[in-house]
Amino acid sequence: MEAMLPAEAGLPGVADCAPDLFITRISKEACGRLWWGMVAAGFAFQLLPVVVVGIPLPAFLLSARARDRYAFKLSTHRSYLIRQVAFIAKFAAGLCWGGHDSVREALALPPYATDPGTWRAS
Amino acid sequence: MSHLAYQPPGPAVELEADYVVVGSGAGGAMAAVTLARGGAKVVVVEAGPWRDPEDYPSTAYAGLRDLFDDWGTLITSGRAFWPVVQGRAVGGTTVINSAICVRTPGDIFESWKKDHGIDGLADSVWRYQDQIERELSVEEVPERARGHSNRLAIIGAEKVGYESHVMRRYVKHCQGEGQCLQGCRGRRKQSTNITYIPEVQRLGGQILSCAPVERVRIEGRTAVGVEGRFVHPATKKKGARYFVRATKAVLVAASAVHTPLILMRSGVKSPALGEHFRSHPGTGVFGLFDDPVDMNIGATQGWASTAFRENPGLKLETLAIPPEMVASRLAGGGAELTRRLSRYRHMAMWVHAVRAESVGSVRPGLFGKPVVRYSFNRRDMERLRKGLHIVAQTHIAAGAKAVVPGIFGLPYELKADEIDKILEASLEPRNYVAVLSHLFGGAVMGADPARSVVDGTGKVHGYERLYVADAAALPTTLGVNPQHTIMGVAATFAEGLLSAQGQKPKPRASTPAAA
Numbered sequence: 272m273e274a275m276l277p278a279e280a281g282l283p284g285v286a287d288c289a290p291d292l293f294i295t296r297i298s299k300e301a302c303g304r305l306w307w308g309m310v311a312a313g314f315a316f317q318l319l320p321v322v323v324v325g326i327p328l329p330a331f332l333l334s335a336r337a338r339d340r341y342a343f344k345l346s347t348h349r350s351y352l353i354r355q356v357a358f359i360a361k362f363a364a365g366l367c368w369g370g371h372d373s374v375r376e377a378l379a380l381p382p383y384a385t386d387p388g389t390w391r392a393s
Numbered sequence: 394m395s396h397l398a399y400q401p402p403g404p405a406v407e408l409e410a411d412y413v414v415v416g417s418g419a420g421g422a423m424a425a426v427t428l429a430r431g432g433a434k435v436v437v438v439e440a441g442p443w444r445d446p447e448d449y450p451s452t453a454y455a456g457l458r459d460l461f462d463d464w465g466t467l468i469t470s471g472r473a474f475w476p477v478v479q480g481r482a483v484g485g486t487t488v489i490n491s492a493i494c495v496r497t498p499g500d501i502f503e504s505w506k507k508d509h510g511i512d513g514l515a516d517s518v519w520r521y522q523d524q525i526e527r528e529l530s531v532e533e534v535p536e537r538a539r540g541h542s543n544r545l546a547i548i549g550a551e552k553v554g555y556e557s558h559v560m561r562r563y564v565k566h567c568q569g570e571g572q573c574l575q576g577c578r579g580r581r582k583q584s585t586n587i588t589y590i591p592e593v594q595r596l597g598g599q600i601l602s603c604a605p606v607e608r609v610r611i612e613g614r615t616a617v618g619v620e621g622r623f624v625h626p627a628t629k630k631k632g633a634r635y636f637v638r639a640t641k642a643v644l645v646a647a648s649a650v651h652t653p654l655i656l657m658r659s660g661v662k663s664p665a666l667g668e669h670f671r672s673h674p675g676t677g678v679f680g681l682f683d684d685p686v687d688m689n690i691g692a693t694q695g696w697a698s699t700a701f702r703e704n705p706g707l708k709l710e711t712l713a714i715p716p717e718m719v720a721s722r723l724a725g726g727g728a729e730l731t732r733r734l735s736r737y738r739h740m741a742m743w744v745h746a747v748r749a750e751s752v753g754s755v756r757p758g759l760f761g762k763p764v765v766r767y768s769f770n771r772r773d774m775e776r777l778r779k780g781l782h783i784v785a786q787t788h789i790a791a792g793a794k795a796v797v798p799g800i801f802g803l804p805y806e807l808k809a810d811e812i813d814k815i816l817e818a819s820l821e822p823r824n825y826v827a828v829l830s831h832l833f834g835g836a837v838m839g840a841d842p843a844r845s846v847v848d849g850t851g852k853v854h855g856y857e858r859l860y861v862a863d864a865a866a867l868p869t870t871l872g873v874n875p876q877h878t879i880m881g882v883a884a885t886f887a888e889g890l891l892s893a894q895g896q897k898p899k900p901r902a903s904t905p906a907a908a
């Protein structure tokens with residue numbers, strides 16, 4: 272997630288948006304299809320540098336520069352399935368990043384109100 | 394008790410009514426209120442929880458969590474994986490939709506008559522649509538709520554030279570908060586959870602929420618009620634079982650995806666069940682403007698054009714999407730993606746929905762979850778691509794310096810003199826991102842039981858007291874937004890049931906939901 276949206280062009284990156292809290296929260300709240308899709312995409316993201324940029328290392332061992340190049344190539348890869356891995360990573364990254372106050376402020380958007388998470392119980 | 398939400402494990406809940414309606418979205422709520430206005434005792438059984446505007450989420454994250462079916466993660470099984478999105482809450486998809494109201498075009502009834510043997514619906518559907526427009530305060534998006542993106546689109550269409558208009562929506566005094574997809578916290582949007590469902594309650598009906606129906610109980614060939622188990626909306630833990638007996642009929646209105654599955658689980662036999670699934674898949678183009686557009690300010694969708702409905706078969710609209718969703722919609726990753734997103738304020742998203750001829754199916758998959766098989770044929774791909782070109786032209790005419798077509802294989806950005814490249818793009822569905830939000834079929838109506846599931850009154854062929862009253866019954870796409878047609882058809886079916894009992898729906902029960 273962090274590699275997909277790093278800080279750049281005056282905007283905070285996912286790393287500035289409490290990604291650990293986000294992962295903990297979504298792991299508890301997401302439906303199985305979303306959570307297991309994210310887990311599978313996370314594994315694939317670590318394993319695919321050898322296929323995508325020809326470097327036989329997991330993504331977390333790549334230098335910041337190489338990882339950035341890898342993130343770009345992954346999401347523009349000619350294989351549809353590989354692009355889907357990037358899509359899921361970007362979807363999760365986008366949810367964490369775009370809802371964060373610091374990003375919204377940088378985009379001249381008002382902060383989101385709290386999500387009540389409530390419903391009529393009777 | 395007129396509303397029963399999640400019940401923890403314990404003794405089974407048993408209720409009885411004249412009519413049981415499964416689902417409280419566009420079709421279910423309309424059928425239920427029509428029956429209740431005719432003096433019938435109605436129970437509405439809804440899978441999702443009942444959230445009032447005060448309960449609505451603000452963030453896109455919680456919108457998916459609280460209001461969308463399975464977080465919007467259902468995708469088509471076919472050549473490409475396109476999301477199939479709908480709501481899961483009291484109010485169904487009307488809670489998360491943009492409330493665009495379009496009357497059923499006359500040619501639709503002609504094709505239902507010619508190709509499906511269904512006659513005599515037009516007058517009743519249009520009469521109900523008049524009534525619904527009054528009751529749900531349908532109005533043009535007011536000037537103050539139009540926002541820059543919608544205004545630019547009007548200019549663009551004028552310059553390209555096609556008809557377009559400000560949308561009419563089931564919204565009372567829209568404030569232009571651009572939050573329709575997360576539910577309208579300002580109570581402006583007249584979704585059925587704040588309009589028709591409360592009216593059903595006032596008329597003596599009961600609502601069961603958090604209560605996904607497992608099956609319709611059928612004795613012999615007669616539907617006698619529905620059964621299922623309450624499910625906690627947050628923990629997903631299963632609660633008490635329930636059975637709701639219907640002394641007159643069961644109407645299933647759980648959407649084009651879920652209605653066929655419920656009928657299958659209930660043992661309904663029909664060669665057409667789960668078949669003839671159709672859609673208006675939609676995709677869009679971002680225009681990149683020099684000055685900020687701030688598409689998030691103004692009505693979520695405020696501009697439309699039906700000029701291309703017949704040829705090539707498209708509906709054009711504006712659509713405001715939050716940065717969360719733009720991130721996965723843009724190509725690229727890493728620092729380049731953040732740079733692209735840094736122009737968010739300068740982006741306007743305009744979309745088109747394809748009046749597609751492709752046909753798919755709905756089946757139960759793993760753990761009973763729906764599997765939607767659907768792929769675009771070549772002609773539909775040509776329509777999709779043509780639509781992207783028209784939208785790109787409109788952006789450029791409105792002053793965009795470039796467009797982002799979102800087609801894999803083309804450059805990320807195209808300048809004014811490059812947009813014709815869209816017309817040469819590959820027609821491979823995997824190179825496009827489209828979303829299915831207008832869904833039709835799966836339990837379609839028709840005169841021939843070999844090709845349809847229900848007849849022209851909504852009754853399931855070969856079964857007694859079992860009806861379908863939602864998008865699943867529609868045998869074709871429409872080329873316009875479907876809520877109005879679904880409501881008109883559902884009300885007509887419900888009125889038919891009342892007439893058979895010598896009853897008639899009376900005028901609206903009480904005050905409309907206040908804005």
Ligand SMILES: Cc1cc2nc3c(=O)[nH]c(=O)nc-3n(C[C@H](O)[C@H](O)[C@H](O)COP(=O)(O)OP(=O)(O)OC[C@H]3O[C@@H](n4cnc5c(N)ncnc54)[C@H](O)[C@@H]3O)c2cc1C
Nearest residue numbers: 416418419420440485486490492493606647864874875876
């Ligand atoms: C994002 C979005 C925007 C849209 N915008 C517009 C628009 O502006 N104008 C327009 O005309 N159309 C719009 N549509 C489409 C429109 O909202 C739908 O076509 C319409 O709501 C479908 O009506 P329905 O009754 O068939 O299903 P729904 O409205 O989806 O209702 C089905 C209900 O059944 C419930 N259900 C499902 N399974 C079960 C079960 N097992 N037991 C009990 N209940 C169950 C669901 O929770 C839901 O409440 C939009 C759709 C989407 C997704």
Ligand code: SF4
Nearest residue numbers: 567568570571573577
């Ligand atoms: S644009 Fe805003 S005020 Fe208008 S209906 Fe949608 S959410 Fe409500």
